[in-house]
Amino acid sequence: MSRQKKPSSRPGGRRDAGRPRGAPIEDAVLSRTLEELVEHGIEGASVERIARAAEVNKTSVYRRWPTKGALVAAALERVALELGGKLEDQGSLGRELEALGAHVAALLESPLGRSLARAAMAESVGVELAALALREVDRPREAVLGLRARAQARGEWRDGVAPETVLALLVGALLHRALLERAALTPGFIASIVEVIAGGLKPAGVRSE
Amino acid sequence: MSRQKKPSSRPGGRRDAGRPRGAPIEDAVLSRTLEELVEHGIEGASVERIARAAEVNKTSVYRRWPTKGALVAAALERVALELGGKLEDQGSLGRELEALGAHVAALLESPLGRSLARAAMAESVGVELAALALREVDRPREAVLGLRARAQARGEWRDGVAPETVLALLVGALLHRALLERAALTPGFIASIVEVIAGGLKPAGVRSE
DNA sequence: CCATCATTGCAACTTGATGTTGCAATATTC
């Protein structure tokens, strides 16, 4: 997905001659692109500025990545926002949801995470780019599965509630607060939404607090 | 907030002379701007295209609204997305939340509503514009207050849960589904999130289903 | 060592968008 000017198979000639593409350029440009994303967001990012800052000619950038979207996508591909993937057993569904919520909140309050979340929801970005951003923002998806298994074992997860529903509620509420209302994701807020979600998940009759 | 070249008080001269600004132009441009927003989103909107379609010179547009942001803001100001504001008493909290959710879902599935929601969360738009879009998207805020009063009277709303929390959960989950996952807001989905929220709101011990 | 060949930098260019400016034509009010 990177190179495009294929050396191709020249009929009668040397196969591996010529100057190879510089890996340093690739690195410099992509990492600078990430900084640009953080600073200016995905719409405000400028290829020329990226090239200048990476001390590379604009042409060399365009030779590798044909459009700004492709460049941004390539930069995002190497991001792996670590989500402390392994949410451990916290003893109760409420505590686990709160830990997960805190992780997502931290992500949404970081410049890169916020930028990614907006990118995933923007309209102008291509579908592939949106999918890429979504992959990062929605990383907790995996975590929820383990969480549900433990909650079911504890009798804290009523039958018939899909994990996606819980994810939408938890992440959605954080998105609403962070991006729409532009308010801070305080521990108090996280606790209040988790309280409602955990309460709504409990099977009828089982009430512990 | 519209006119800017004030006729001012000329010392010795007529006060109200000259050609007045044409209201038809204002109307044509603003309504065309809304269509442009629906078609191209807030970033992709082009002032030149708007002017052409409204059969008005670009200059005349810029004379009234100094920037694209101001133009879009002015267009949004005259929008009043009616939310069937008066959600009636539906007999139970669950049914009321479902009705409210259905309203918001319909809004989020309409082109203009979707465009507004994205605008409210975008980064590049000015603060004033974001606030304007938020005002429309978050219109259910008022409805939730009446809803809570009735739910409290029915004993379906546990003490200490803020209406904002419920709004964030409900609207947030819909945003997550519609904009992030880009999936349809089916009645089934709405029912599933409402079920969890309503369950989580009930006071301990009160379980009806 | 050296010819080959791709990569690189450089400069100029096209296109489309925002926003500005000067001017002549027009419409309106006094």
Add this chain to the structure above:
DNA sequence: GAATATTGCAACATCAAGTTGCAATGATGG
């Protein structure tokens, strides 16, 4: 009918995306 403000028009500046041709550079294979 004179004064005055708006309008259309055309030209302009600026900036970002993306393209193209060319000369210089550097790796590689022989």
